[in-house]
Amino acid sequence: MGLAVMHVMAGVLVDTDGQVLLAQRPPGKHLAGMWEFPGGKLEPGERPAAGLARELREELGVEIALDRATPLVRVRWNYGERDLLLDAWQVAAWRGTPRSVEGQALQWCWPSEIAPAVLAPADREILKTLPSGRPVRQ
Numbered sequence: 001m002g003l004a005v006m007h008v009m010a011g012v013l014v015d016t017d018g019q020v021l022l023a024q025r026p027p028g029k030h031l032a033g034m035w036e037f038p039g040g041k042l043e044p045g046e047r048p049a050a051g052l053a054r055e056l057r058e059e060l061g062v063e064i065a066l067d068r069a070t071p072l073v074r075v076r077w078n079y080g081e082r083d084l085l086l087d088a089w090q091v092a093a094w095r096g097t098p099r100s101v102e103g104q105a106l107q108w109c110w111p112s113e114i115a116p117a118v119l120a121p122a123d124r125e126i127l128k129t130l131p132s133g134r135p136v137r138q
């Protein structure tokens with residue numbers, strides 16, 4: 001008998017420079033201290049886009065523009081104690097400035113400067129889909 005697959009939404013917020021927003025998992029939780037894309041579990045019967053919007057509202061205090069949110073990659077991952085479908089969407093527009101509503105550390109990063117080892121293991125698959133160009137600095 002298998003356990004149900006947990007459907008988890010993750011938002012890759014991309015700003016106008018191409019930086020993406022990472023959040024750190026809080027102490028005491030699964031994968032504590034690792035960095036992830038903001039999001040969380042879909043509720044029963046909830047549509048993916050609606051769940052993504054709810055999670056980003058709760059965690060970051062932003063309202064995403066649903067017409068600027070698009071599926072990026074789905075990662076099936078088994079952490080042993082939990083089996084996950086990580087459903088990552090790219091989010092290109094939102095209202096409000098992302099802030100840490102629940103006390104998680106937040107960080108804007110260039111994808112090319114994110115060390116895969118600091119990410120939750122399933123998120124390393126998401127990172128692979130992001131542009132790897134180096135930032136131009138003057």
Ligand SMILES: Nc1nc2c([nH]c(=O)n2[C@@H]2O[C@H](COP(=O)(O)OP(=O)(O)OP(=O)(O)O)[C@@H](O)[C@H]2O)c(=O)[nH]1
Pocket residue numbers: 008009010029030031036037038039040041082084086120121122123
């Ligand atoms: N939100 C989020 N969760 C992720 C990502 N990558 C990843 O492996 N996960 C895993 O997916 C699950 C999402 O759970 P969650 O954030 O809604 O809930 P949680 O574990 O904090 O709370 P819980 O204690 O109620 O289970 C966790 O097991 C988390 O480790 C990600 O990029 N974003």
